[in-house]
Amino acid sequence: MAETAQKPKTKSTAPDQAFEPxxxxxxxxxxxxxxxxxxxxxxxxxxxxxxxxxxxxFFALLGPSGCGKTTxxxxxxxxxxxxxxxxxxxxxxxxxIPPNKRPVNMMFQSYALFPxxxxxxxxxxxxxxxxxxxxxxxxxxxxxxxxxxxxxxxRRKPHQISGGQRQRVALARSLAKAPKLLLLDEPLGALDxxxxxxxxxxxxxxxxxxxxxxxxVTHDQEEAMTVASRVAVxxxxxxxxxxxxAVIYEAPATTYVADFIGDVTLIAGEAKAHxxxxxxxxxxxxxxxxxxxxxxxxxxRAPQPNALGEWLxxxxxxxxxxxxxxxxxxxxxxxxxxxxxxPVAAPKAAPTEGLAIxxxxxxxxxxxxxxxxxxxxxxVTLALRPEKVAISKARxxxxxxxxxxxxxxxxxxxxxxxxxxxxxxxMIKAQMANTRRISRRDITWEDDVWVSFSDxxxxxxxx
Amino acid sequence: xxxxxxxxxxxxxxxxxxxxxFIIVLKISLSDIALARPPYMPQLDFGAGLAxxxxxxxxxxxxxxxFLTTDDLYWKAYLSSLQIAVVSTFLTLLVGYPIAYGMxxxxxxxxxTLLMLVILPFWTSFLIxxxxxxxxxxxxxxxxxxxxxxxxxxxxxxxxxxxxxVYIGIVYTYxxxxxxxxxxxxxxxxxxxxxxxxxxxxxxxxxxxxxxxPLSRNGIIAGxxxxxxxxxxxxxxxxxxxxxxxxxxxxxxWEEFFSNRDWPVASAVAVVLLLILIVxxxxxxxxxxxAREAEG
Ligand SMILES: Nc1ncnc2c1ncn2[C@@H]1O[C@H](COP(=O)(O)OP(=O)(O)OP(=O)(O)O)[C@@H](O)[C@H]1O
Ligand SMILES: [Mg+2]
Numbered sequence: 001m002a003e004t005a006q007k008p009k010t011k012s013t014a015p016d017q018a019f020e021p022x023x024x025x026x027x028x029x030x031x032x033x034x035x036x037x038x039x040x041x042x043x044x045x046x047x048x049x050x051x052x053x054x055x056x057x058f059f060a061l062l063g064p065s066g067c068g069k070t071t072x073x074x075x076x077x078x079x080x081x082x083x084x085x086x087x088x089x090x091x092x093x094x095x096x097i098p099p100n101k102r103p104v105n106m107m108f109q110s111y112a113l114f115p116x117x118x119x120x121x122x123x124x125x126x127x128x129x130x131x132x133x134x135x136x137x138x139x140x141x142x143x144x145x146x147x148x149x150x151x152x153x154x155r156r157k158p159h160q161i162s163g164g165q166r167q168r169v170a171l172a173r174s175l176a177k178a179p180k181l182l183l184l185d186e187p188l189g190a191l192d193x194x195x196x197x198x199x200x201x202x203x204x205x206x207x208x209x210x211x212x213x214x215x216x217v218t219h220d221q222e223e224a225m226t227v228a229s230r231v232a233v234x235x236x237x238x239x240x241x242x243x244x245x246a247v248i249y250e251a252p253a254t255t256y257v258a259d260f261i262g263d264v265t266l267i268a269g270e271a272k273a274h275x276x277x278x279x280x281x282x283x284x285x286x287x288x289x290x291x292x293x294x295x296x297x298x299x300x301r302a303p304q305p306n307a308l309g310e311w312l313x314x315x316x317x318x319x320x321x322x323x324x325x326x327x328x329x330x331x332x333x334x335x336x337x338x339x340x341x342x343p344v345a346a347p348k349a350a351p352t353e354g355l356a357i358x359x360x361x362x363x364x365x366x367x368x369x370x371x372x373x374x375x376x377x378x379x380v381t382l383a384l385r386p387e388k389v390a391i392s393k394a395r396x397x398x399x400x401x402x403x404x405x406x407x408x409x410x411x412x413x414x415x416x417x418x419x420x421x422x423x424x425x426x427m428i429k430a431q432m433a434n435t436r437r438i439s440r441r442d443i444t445w446e447d448d449v450w451v452s453f454s455d456x457x458x459x460x461x462x463x
Numbered sequence: 464x465x466x467x468x469x470x471x472x473x474x475x476x477x478x479x480x481x482x483x484x485f486i487i488v489l490k491i492s493l494s495d496i497a498l499a500r501p502p503y504m505p506q507l508d509f510g511a512g513l514a515x516x517x518x519x520x521x522x523x524x525x526x527x528x529x530f531l532t533t534d535d536l537y538w539k540a541y542l543s544s545l546q547i548a549v550v551s552t553f554l555t556l557l558v559g560y561p562i563a564y565g566m567x568x569x570x571x572x573x574x575x576t577l578l579m580l581v582i583l584p585f586w587t588s589f590l591i592x593x594x595x596x597x598x599x600x601x602x603x604x605x606x607x608x609x610x611x612x613x614x615x616x617x618x619x620x621x622x623x624x625x626x627x628x629v630y631i632g633i634v635y636t637y638x639x640x641x642x643x644x645x646x647x648x649x650x651x652x653x654x655x656x657x658x659x660x661x662x663x664x665x666x667x668x669x670x671x672x673x674x675x676x677p678l679s680r681n682g683i684i685a686g687x688x689x690x691x692x693x694x695x696x697x698x699x700x701x702x703x704x705x706x707x708x709x710x711x712x713x714x715x716x717w718e719e720f721f722s723n724r725d726w727p728v729a730s731a732v733a734v735v736l737l738l739i740l741i742v743x744x745x746x747x748x749x750x751x752x753x754a755r756e757a758e759g
Contacts, residue, residue: 079658099661112659115757116677125673126663159757177663 019229021054028091030055030181030213031076036085038071038237045071047237048085058207058214060224062260063234069217070109071237073183076215077106089181100129107174109185109217111166113158119169120145120154126177144172147202149195164190171199175206184216188223196220200227221261225249233257249385255461258383263417265384265429267366268463269359273376274367354455357382360424367399371460381461388457389430391418391449393442398452402428406447418443420451485737492730493523503726527731536715537732541739543710547626547701548694551633555690556683558634559641563682564675566642567649578646581639593632593703600628600704624706632700633690640689648682649675681754688747696736712736 021027029052038046045068053059061069074080075087078099087094094102105126113122123144127137145151148168153161158169167190174182187203188196204227207214218224224231225245232242233256241253252258255266354369357380366382395401407427408419411434418430430451434441443449494503505522508515531537566577584592599605600623607619622628652675660670676683698713705711712732719729 077658077662079662098667099658100664100666104662106659106662108655108659110653110655112653112655114656114659114674116680125660129664129669157757173659173663 019056021057022052022230027054029053030057030090031215032088033072034086034088036075036082036087038068038075038080039083045237046075046082049237049239050085051232051239051242053213053215055213056207056211058204058216058227058229060228060231061215061217061234062219062221062224062231064260065219067234068237069234070185073106073185073215073217076181077104077183078102103180104183105174105177105179105181106183107170107185107187111158111170113166113169113173115158118155118157119150119161122158122169123172123176125173130177140176144176147175148172148199164192164195167191168199178210178212181213181215184214186217186219189219196223197226203227231261233260235260251459252383252461255381255383255463258459258461263386263429263431265386265389265427267357267359267382267384267426267458269357269366269380269382271355271357271371271375271378271380271460272365273373274354274356274369355380355460357460360422360426362424363402363422363426364400366458367455368458368460369399369455370458375460375462379463381463382458383461384428384453384458386417386429386431387415389428389451389453391420391430391432391443391451393447393449395450396452399455400457401450401452403448403450404428406443406445406449409445416441418449418451420449488730488733490523491726492527492728492734493525494727495522495524495526496725496727501726502724527727528735530728531731531735537712537735540710540712540715541735544695544697544712545739547629547633547709547711548691548697551630551637551694552687552691554630555634555637555641556687559638559686560645560679560683562638563642563645563649563679566646567652574650581642581646584639589636590699592636593699596628596632596635596704597623600631623704624709626705626709628704628706629701629709629711632704633694633697636700637690637694641686644685644689645679645682648679652678681750681757684750685747685754688743688750692740692743692747695740 021029031051031053033049033051036046036049037044049072061072063069071080075082076089076094078094078097081095089103114125117125120141123141124137127140132140141154142151145154148171150165150168150172153165153169158166161169167187171184171187174184184203188199191199200223203214203216206212214227216224216227228245230242231245231248232239233248234240235256241248241257243251243253248257248261252261258264259266354367355371355373355375356365356367358365359382368382371380390396390398391406395403402420402422404420404422406418407421410417410419413434415431415433418432420428420430422428428451491503494505496502497504505519507519511518562581566574566581569577597604601607602619602621602623604623606622607616610616611619622631656674656678657670660674661667665673696713696716697711698717701709701711701714702717705714716729716732716736719725719732723729
């Protein structure tokens, strides 16, 4: 995940005016969900959802499997009716309007290609229903085939092509009619990275040329970041946050969003006014109550050994693995000795305002300047993107610097992610561009290193 | 060895149950009628050796096939059988398709029950069921009593012993053969295809016409052949439900065998019937083959 994804988009009519109709109180939304609820039996798939989507938007739905993305699309297309609430398209209530009368085309997650028709006829299907002339149809189909690079397969049946090719047919078929609103349910998931990127740009191109409004479901956040004007992060039938990709990434509203989008280290702690930190070099014991990282919070749900398991561990495994940890996934609290001995780094270039987040005994509080000062006294979570964390052998000049040991290095080609374990067992991820070849790299496993980040690097989230 | 047995088994089956009887019938059709037991000549006498064999083949001829063309009873019977089979296949399709469609669209938990209901009639004897239809369709039968009771008709309808009764009988008897393949095709169909069709601008009806019908085509073709092929040679239904003017080749065949005791002519009728049926059977096989390939 890189900031390069947030390249400037040329969606606006005037080049210097950003495309942000959602900021304009006079803008008329194309799609309005008003208190829409959808239940299947007693299961609530969409829960009282209210959301506006504007014309010419590229609106991305992001969320875990089963959170209701497809259900939202199906209600827009007219296959499912809301249990409560209403959906308006271009100001018109869609209740009772059948799918074939809506200005909407949908690309199905399952593709739903007609198995008895050739690729060519699949793409032509919607055009033929419009009663266009056969020349116009042929021209449009050829155009779609070219766009999706399917010319060679035009005469084949869907079962005679590969999965990725099928996905492109489904895409071509939904694009062919050039509808006002296009719903794409995971349109590019089966394509290889190169083709996916090309198709993403094609989609954005189409969108710019035709002014079509896109609603797109994707599991690939990089894709959402690349194409979307706004991203909606969903969870269990609700939209948790809607914002531009940059805001979603840089300023997530909740820890859920921060955790769902991109790689992140979450650090929970208690916020205090920053001034007090400089004086208290050694944290107070009561503040220093061991605070495990939120990143490890799933450990709370981790299976606990039962009595037999404990017995077995004590009898057999202790010799090999050492003593059993009470809660296996929670990181160990620092020992008392460590509290005293740990070097407490007082920030040198201490800013005058902001918060100091006390998060673990024996660790210096973390300084965050990008939070309202009146959050002092609250419990907050810092969401820290790995690419904003630097790693070095020598102690760096930075607002926040923590000492630890490299536990793991994930080599991703252009970058590497270092998993650094601090003295109290907390993990922090740091990312570094691989400007040198592997063999020349000076940081390796088990090295003692410093991780550091500025006082604005982390997003501060209220709990 | 095991592979050899596996291959040989179906061939042995085919040989014993189709080819051997067919050769026997073919041989009888080439023989001459005789007052003997069995009532035809010549008989193959293995004791006479090679000379006897030569004599045997010399005695066979196509006289009976020639005879079939001289009497217009036979080709009229063939034509009439074809016509009755075509019409009743079409009627069976008209009745069977909606039933199969309804079954395929019904709730998942109901389908096994509905399927069993379709097969249920096979649990009683075919003959008894046809007799039951005689009871229903006769002038004093249940149907007429019912219609008169309702006041819909004043005089009883004559249905029994007409071609109408034959159509009713054939449609009733062969309905499951139509329903099952169509149901199998419809049940496999992905319903999101209909949604896709509607999404692309089809009304419900045109989605049915452009998607459902083509996708159940193989089921329709299979069902039609499964009804048409046995219906052509049908004997019990026309002789029990049909009238004196109901002309079907199965009935002619029966009369040649049992009333005239002319086994050679009867066999010739049977051989010609088989030759007529080979065309739809081959077409049917080809359809099945294509359906399998499309799936595979
Ligand atoms: N017809 C239905 N009957 C009952 N439950 C349904 C039905 N359709 C969807 N659901 C449930 O509604 C929830 C949302 O489904 P939906 O298909 O919208 O998920 P999704 O966000 O698209 O997930 P995915 O990313 O896996 O495609 C799921 O829990 C699903 O089980
Ligand atoms: Mg989905």
